[in-house]
Amino acid sequence: MAELNARKITVTAKEVRLVHDASIDLASGELVVLLGPNGAGKTSLIRAMVGLETPTTGQVSICGDVMRLLNPLQRARRLSYLPQARPLAWPSKVRDVVALGRYSHGVTIGRLRGIDVKAVDRAIASCDLTELADRNTDTLSGGELARVHCARAFATEAPLFIADEPTAALDPRHQFRVMNLVRSFVDAGGGALVVLHDIQFATKFASRFVWMKAGRIVADGSPKETLTADRISSIYGVKAKVDGFHVEMEGAL
Amino acid sequence: MSDQGRLNLILVVASAAAIFAACFIGSTPLPAERVIAAFFGTGISGDQLVVWSIRLPRALSAFLVGAALGLSGAALQGLLRNPLAEPGVLGVSASASLAATFSLYYGLVALSPLILPISAIIGALAATTLLAVAAIRTRSVVTLILIGVGLSSFAGAAMSLLMNLAPNPFSLSDMINWMLGSVANRSLNDIALVLPFLIAGAATLLVTSRGLSALTLGEEAAAGVGLNLRRQRILTVLGAGITTGASVALAGAIGFVGIVAPHIVRPFVGYDPARTLVPSALLSGLILVIADIGVRVAPTTNELKLGVVAALIGAPAFAWIAMQRRTVNG
């Protein structure tokens, strides 16, 4: 049972408050979707949760340890992170990119130990990349690459997983495929937090919604509790109709 | 034996062969049997002196300098995630030359011969630090290369200024050697002076090579995967600076050497930056030994500068790689 707790996080950059007094939890078995407009502070909050950004105030702890006191390798073993920008500097083999997920276990590419090879194989299989495993990444499509990045994140076999817009620029089929992978991860006992923009799509996967606006967390609860038309208009500034889990956006306010 | 192990072995054998071959060439025509006898210690003392004190140090210097620049080049390319990064192009070699000539002309070297490699290293580190700081602020490697162009121009101008202020007008050839590079007249003493620094720099780079692989994912994801970014940057920059500085102290500023070898090596090691380090070093050393053989065999009245030959090979390669480059999903 792994847990990440962020308490009263404030992130300031050049005197601008990006995140204000945010508290959020992530535990095994949950698939949390973080929602909010561009500029709401989602990425900053995530970076603070992952330990890449030191919050001005507040504290993040993971599995009982204070994040700030962990070194990068320890952090990476507890939490895999899939950032928004996912460049690949070199046209490496898919298998080698996935193997980088084992970095925190001390792995050197080209010299993997038995357990690492198995973890990589498992990740490749779960992301349906077995046929593509020996291809160079510059020959893959956007959808295939998204799965490669997921596989890389899962190869670490960390209990928690945080992804910043993993479905961006993907076609509907691949959006489903990626979120299905996250769903399987959670079903197998992991805890995942994902940033999505498509609210309707999010309802199919989320066990919890966290809504952000202007750097603050304004709601945190199940989709049933938190998804209302008023909420959507106050957060996104659009007129919407909500019927159960069916969301229809009608226009900008 | 792994693929990579085989590649390294081939390169080691080829390099040894090239160094051995280089000893057959010199100003005194020596028949092959005498050279071989000198190698095995059975030749006449004059032959031994020529082979062991004159020809071998020259070939070894060319190899060490090539290896140093190939290693730094591969490491910098891994850190900056761009195949065009290289100590010469980024102005590191020129800065090292400037610092070295400064300490020579102002007599600091008279205090201790170690001052020469140390000042060259300080010059190199000044450049690498500047580049590392700039790399944090700008994503574009083109900007870094332009900074490198600026650094090289500045260093060249400053060296010319030193020339003017120098008391002895017969030092022009010296300055040309610093700017273009040469391994002429290198002795085992010269090599011994820089070897500890070369080893220290190379060790730093090899020990931190793992992190370069992680950087394939970009800085955010690499940090997420467990890389200590700051430490990686500092150590790679430090290692590259020390290695480049030491090689400049031995042979002057030879540019473009660190571009060709990593580029050739990459496809053979799955494009993994960490695995390019050792083969790039070996291949660059090999290339420079062959270039030095070319320099001595070429039928010109004045001996060509090694840096000239290196640039003739490396600069077109640089241009070609730049034109070919397409980003792999930004």
Added chain:
Amino acid sequence: MKWSAILLCAVVLVGCSVEHPTRPDAALPMRIVSLDYCADQYVLRLADRNQILAISPNAVSDFSYMRETATGVPTVRPSAEDVLALRPDLVVRSFGGGPNASTFFERAGVPVLQVGWASNVDSEEMGSIPSLIEHMASGLGHPDRGDALVASFRRRLVAVRKQSGGENALYMTPSGVTTGPGSLVHEMLVAAGYQNFQEDPGWRSIPLERLAYEQPDIVAAAFFEAITNHTDAWSASRHPVARQQIHNGNRVALQGAWTACGGWFIMDAIEALADGSIE
């Protein structure tokens, strides 16, 4: 304003003699400017102080034989503008001012006294030191001083106790350079009674590999005193094989000033070489 400028130019152009001065006339040149340190030597040695307008900045350097006499004499950089501004009546040069300097100054109406090339000590008429001295002395207006200097030069040459043991000498500078037949330095070694260890003509790097097999009997080490804290990093003379030659006894130190230019001071070098071996 414009008209007076044109008028001024016309006057100056007419004033500057149209005839082509090729040789300084019988009157003493009283406004002599020298463009490089080789020319400086002759000017300082053969002309009166009150004839000299300016000499080159290198006249006081280590490698200038007349450096002590040069202290306090005004200097000028060998740029056409700076020199012409002084209104000299004679410009003396060896290489100063660049390859076109002679034609330029002559077109500007200033006679140029060219220091010729010395290729032998005194064995032939053409290119010998005495003929060079005579040429310079008459150009500077003091043929008598020239004769006196030539006479003393020849006396010293005759008095040199030449080496007759057939020993060979290698000339070496800190930048690891030496020269073979066809140069004044070579003639200097011969005049002192040596064979030149270097057999190939022209200036080139010392034969490092050859030094591994055979050593010259004497090393004529020139310019080493001038290098206080800087050595050419690629000089062949730094190599352990060459260093052995320099430090193992048989070395004659030559002052850089003695061989920096072709002049009467080469006699100092010849004498040092001849003496050095006789010890």
